Amino acid sequence: MTLKEAGEAYLRHCRLERHLSLNTLAAYRQDVAELVGHFGPADVGGVTGQALVAYAAHLSTARGLAPATVKRRLACARGLFRWLARTAKIAADPFDGTEIRVRIPDRLPRCLTTDEMARLARETGGVSALTRLATLLMFATGMRVGELVSVRLGDIDLDRGDIRIVGKGDRQRQVVIPGEQLTGMIRDYIRDRHAAGRATDHLFRTDDGRSLSTAAVRVRLRRLAQAAGLKRTVTPHMLRHTAATELLEAGVDIRFVQRLLGHRSILTTQIYTHVSDRALRVAIRGADVFGRLDRSDGGRVCPTR
Missing domain, CATH: 1.10.150 (DNA polymerase; domain 1)
Incomplete structure (x- = not known):
C-alpha cells in the first residue's frame, strides 16, 4: 500500500x-x-x-x-x-521509540477588554439582528463559530434557557442562555427571520434561506468591530477567549467553564487563568497602594537604601 x-x-x-x-x-x-x-x-x-x-x-x-x-x-x-x-497494515509504528520535539512558544489567548466587548454589544448603527445576535451568542456561551452556524432550531430550548451544541468529534454539550434579555432576542429573531418558511432549519441563515457560513460570520464581526471603533481585527475565537476570561474573572468555577467550552481536559481551560492572573497583576500595580501611603504623609513606606 x-x-x-x-x-x-x-x-x-x-x-x-x-x-x-x-x-x-x-x-x-x-x-x-x-x-x-x-x-x-x-x-x-x-x-x-x-x-x-x-x-x-x-x-x-x-x-x-x-x-x-x-x-x-x-x-x-x-x-x-x-x-x-x-489494523495490521504495517508491521510496526515508526513513531514508536522515535522522539520528535516541537516547542511551541507560550502565548496567551487574545481577548477583548471589557470596554471593547461593551462597545461591540452596544453598537447599533447599521447592524443587522443576525450580526448582533450571533456576536452576543458567541460571547455569552463561548461556542466556536463552526458550532454557532450549526445550531438548528430544534437544538434551542427557550423555556429551559439552553442550547444543545455539537462540538469537536461530535461531542454534545449544553450551553446556558444567560438571562431573559438574550432569550428574548433569540425568540424575536426566530419569529421574524423564520416567519416566511424555512428553507433550512439552521438558526442563522442568509436572506435566500441557506445556512450561514463561518466565513460570513467572520466578515460580519469584522465590520461590526470597525463600526464600533475598535482598532484591531476581531475574530470569532477572540469572543470565545473573552467569554472564558470574563467568567473566570467573575469567579465562576473553572470546571464549569471547561464544560461550557467543551474542553476534554481542564488543562486546556487553565490557560485562561493565566490571562486572569495577568489582569490581576495590572490592576494591583495600577492601584499603587504603597504609593498612596507614601503620598498621605510625605514619607516612604518602603524606603530605598
Whole structure:
C-alpha cells in the first residue's frame, strides 16, 4: 500500500468511524497531502522513524512552518501510522521509540477588554439582528463559530434557557442562555427571520434561506468591530477567549467553564487563568497602594537604601 492510498483510507476512517467535523477533516487532508508530497510514492512500510525526524526538520526549516502547524502535521502523521499498525497494515509504528520535539512558544489567548466587548454589544448603527445576535451568542456561551452556524432550531430550548451544541468529534454539550434579555432576542429573531418558511432549519441563515457560513460570520464581526471603533481585527475565537476570561474573572468555577467550552481536559481551560492572573497583576500595580501611603504623609513606606 502506498502512502497516498493509506492516507485516503485513514481520512475515510476519520470521517466514517471517528465522525470528525468537516473543519478537522479539511485540516487532516492538508496534513496528509503534505506527508505524501514529502515522501512521494513510498510504500507505507518503508517509512522509518529516522525519516520522520527528517520530515519534522523539513517542515520547520525548508517549509518554514509555524511550530503549531508543524506539531499538527506530525500529530496527523502519528495518528495515521498508529492506525496502520493497529489494523495490521504495517508491521510496526515508526513513531514508536522515535522522539520528535516541537516547542511551541507560550502565548496567551487574545481577548477583548471589557470596554471593547461593551462597545461591540452596544453598537447599533447599521447592524443587522443576525450580526448582533450571533456576536452576543458567541460571547455569552463561548461556542466556536463552526458550532454557532450549526445550531438548528430544534437544538434551542427557550423555556429551559439552553442550547444543545455539537462540538469537536461530535461531542454534545449544553450551553446556558444567560438571562431573559438574550432569550428574548433569540425568540424575536426566530419569529421574524423564520416567519416566511424555512428553507433550512439552521438558526442563522442568509436572506435566500441557506445556512450561514463561518466565513460570513467572520466578515460580519469584522465590520461590526470597525463600526464600533475598535482598532484591531476581531475574530470569532477572540469572543470565545473573552467569554472564558470574563467568567473566570467573575469567579465562576473553572470546571464549569471547561464544560461550557467543551474542553476534554481542564488543562486546556487553565490557560485562561493565566490571562486572569495577568489582569490581576495590572490592576494591583495600577492601584499603587504603597504609593498612596507614601503620598498621605510625605514619607516612604518602603524606603530605598
